[in-house]
Amino acid sequence: MARMKFLCDADRCIECNACVTACKNEHEVPWGINRRRVVTLNDGRPGERSVSMACMHCTDAPCAAVCPVNCFYTTADAVVLHSKDICIGCGYCFYACPFGAPQYPRIGNFGSRGKMDKCTYCTGGPEPDFSVAEYEKYGSNRLAEGKLPLCAEMCSTKSLLAGDGEMIAAIYKQRVIKRGYGSGAWGWKTAYRETVTI
């Protein structure tokens, strides 16, 4: 089985936000929630770079560790998913996440922070694949269709890579060697405790 990861090649990201839009549309993500976002560092200054970030599907995920109801599980492809039926919306995963991935509908609403929502790596949830319940709670299940996450698949500059960790690391490595520079695999050290060495 593959170990699915995301890698954003910041030297290619043009901050078009197509990944953000694609994700919102593909999964009918609720209002106020962005499972993926593009963060621009050093905006307007020399050395500006943009990084597309979502849930990194960490190794030994902190969200899963702090969850008081153990609603998280990791798939055979190492994708970190959760059950919205068990989630109580306490907010702990959101405190623990290094990437700000978990979000809640109706945030700040008195006592009724809804069920947590985050990137599913286009893998749906614990419900049967392609079921209506799965789509309504978690969005579409592209992995079960044999496709990769839509954000990465439709990235116009192929900055955002999704797929088996070793494969996307190899692609990135090749790029860096060919063009002579690369600002690194953002978030990898925090998420996977390893980085792409070139």
Add this chain to the structure above:
Amino acid sequence: MRSGLKLLSTLLVAVTLVAGPVAVGVALAQEPMQAGQNPTGQDPTADAVNEELLFKHESTIRGVVSIPDKRAGNLIQPQGREYRAFHERWLPWIAAVVILGMIVVLAAFLLIKGRMKSPRSAEKIKRYNVLERFTHWMTAACFIVLALSGLNYIFGKRLLMPLIGPDAFGTASQLAKYSHVYLAWPFMLGILLMLALWVKDNIPNRVDWAWLKAGGGVLGGHAHAGRFNAGQKVIFWMVIGFGLAMGFTGIALLFPFTLAGIHGMQLMQVVHASIGALFIAGIILHIYTGTVGIEGSFAAMGKGEVDLAWARAHHDLWVEEQQAKAAGGAHLGHPQPAE
């Protein structure tokens, strides 16, 4: 034919224009270009932001986003790791040791010393009025539910979940979470009412010092005490202090980003959970002294009146004061209504 020639000459010119500089460029480069060398000769990443360097200057990598949710500008915030270490490694042990430790100490004390006996009489004296008892029991009832649902956040998945299964546990925890969030409000109201009702009788004074030096009732022998003895004053100020701290941190967690950012909320949760554990231990002590520990004490909050001899033994100065007031009141007759 003529147009064909013209097209051919245009193409030739174009090829010369494009190829010329390239050929010169190759000639000037002297060495053939190698992989890993940037064709422009510049280093485009010389001033590019770099994760490692950014982490050297700041603990969080922040940027800007074009989506409306500006909080999404935090790119990487590894502090969650410390939060996680506390929450999963330390907190369950701290809570278990503090709470079970208190229960063990009290059980040992009861076994060794037994219940504290007090003299009995036929007379009663009023100790708490209806408002005082209402405030106490409203706050107490809320506290029990808050404590149990709070403990569920820490121990539920470790103890309850294996027993009843994830689905039932999820439903129960959802209910527990709602009760935790909603009962927090009457609890906070109760804390404020308690402060208003009892603060005047809980100001520490010299009598308390003597009471503490005499060892209170713990080491035997009753020391002088007013309406509340030093031990009760400690419980009072613990309830007020912890209650306000729990209320403040709780509200900060209930309304994300209103009082604190993400790191602030991590800290608030740590404080909320730690004080919660201490609070539960303190209230267990309070429940012990109010029921099993001291004979006759439960009637004070239960019925609102206590045995006069009991009151003389535990709160002699208060009884004197009450009797003086009653005597003064009887002497004066009915109080005159205000004009």
